[in-house]
Amino acid sequence: MNVNSLIVNTSMADALDVIGDRWSLLVLRDVFLGVRRFEQLRKNTGASRATLTRRLESFVLNDILYKCLYSTTGKRFEYRLTEKGLGLFSASLLSWQWECLWVEHANNVLPKRLFHSSCNYELTPVAVCQHCKKNVEISDVEWPDLSQHLDLQFQEITAKNKQRRVRSSVRSGLEDLSLVHVSSLIGDRWSLLIIIASFLGVDRYDAFQKQLSIASNILTGRLNLLVEVGVLKRFSYQDNPPRNEYRLTEKGKSLFPLVMVMRQWAIDWVLKGNAAEVLTHKCCNQPLVVDVQCQCCKQKPWPRDVQFQHFDA
Numbered sequence: 001m002n003v004n005s006l007i008v009n010t011s012m013a014d015a016l017d018v019i020g021d022r023w024s025l026l027v028l029r030d031v032f033l034g035v036r037r038f039e040q041l042r043k044n045t046g047a048s049r050a051t052l053t054r055r056l057e058s059f060v061l062n063d064i065l066y067k068c069l070y071s072t073t074g075k076r077f078e079y080r081l082t083e084k085g086l087g088l089f090s091a092s093l094l095s096w097q098w099e100c101l102w103v104e105h106a107n108n109v110l111p112k113r114l115f116h117s118s119c120n121y122e123l124t125p126v127a128v129c130q131h132c133k134k135n136v137e138i139s140d141v142e143w144p145d146l147s148q149h150l151d152l153q154f155q156e157i158t159a160k161n162k163q164r165r166v167r168s169s170v171r172s173g174l175e176d177l178s179l180v181h182v183s184s185l186i187g188d189r190w191s192l193l194i195i196i197a198s199f200l201g202v203d204r205y206d207a208f209q210k211q212l213s214i215a216s217n218i219l220t221g222r223l224n225l226l227v228e229v230g231v232l233k234r235f236s237y238q239d240n241p242p243r244n245e246y247r248l249t250e251k252g253k254s255l256f257p258l259v260m261v262m263r264q265w266a267i268d269w270v271l272k273g274n275a276a277e278v279l280t281h282k283c284c285n286q287p288l289v290v291d292v293q294c295q296c297c298k299q300k301p302w303p304r305d306v307q308f309q310h311f312d313a
């Protein structure tokens with residue numbers, strides 16, 4: 001089993017190229033809320049003109065949004081969601097949920113609640129197995145042995161990594177700070193690889209290095225960061241020489257459904273259903289296909305049925 005091959009095979013890399021960074025998540029959030037025009041998106045997200053232009057171009061190129069003329073006189077366009085873009089709504093809901101659950105000040109900038117008009121209840125989105133409808137949890141998923149084709153896949157992921165700079169999660173006070181944490185974790189390829197390796201049970205420094213073929217300075221930096229943000233916890237298992245283990249905290253484990261939902265989107269929309277590898281859901285012994293549903297009415301949430309509420313608890 002190799003984590004690099006898993007992430008490349010699942011086309012997580014493609015999903016992340018589209019939605020992995022914070023600006024993309026913010027733009028998508030606003031598009032799901034019904035914002036369609038450039039100036040309004042710029043005002044809401046706080047993105048610079050250049051940044052927003054790049055993100056929108058990338059969304060159009062990747063068939064997430066399409067441009068639609070709304071004024072023939074000024075040749076003005078607005079941005080609308082494609083079917084593929086609409087498919088990202090679930091991942092967007094789960095990112096929002098994770099950030100609200102785990103980041104203390106998130107409530108200042110994110111809506112506190114979601115309301116589901118299909119059932120008239122507060123919306124709690126849950127990732128479930130399409131077959132048996134049980135919630136998707138780490139311990140219930142069996143991973144395949146993917147030890148072949150390592151060289152090629154490793155080259156691919158390294159090449160993609162070089163194009164991506166690590167983002168600082170500290171921003172100036174003027175910007176919209178929502179989704180900073182979740183995007184700094186899933187938007188950074190190495191952090192995500194380490195998190196996935198942890199899902200697979202890797203916990204020692206040497207094992208991470210072997211699984212990920214990662215330079216030691218990068219590995220040390222990312223492990224420290226993940227401990228700092230509370231996704232991993234460090235345990236000493238040997239004093240002389242000192243050696244540590246890194247285990248997922250509850251906060252780290254709760255990223256699992258989000259990662260699985262992003263994987264499912266990549267399989268459905270990028271790989272057109274042809275996942276190179278199959279994960280098995282141990283509860284029903286079926287290949288894992290992930291759905292997102294409202295915990296209350298079991299329906300799949302769509303933007304038109306979901307209202308964001310900013311009231312206090």
Ligand SMILES: [Zn+2]
Nearest residue numbers: 129132281284
């Ligand atoms: Zn199942």
Ligand SMILES: [Zn+2]
Nearest residue numbers: 116119294297
């Ligand atoms: Zn509902």
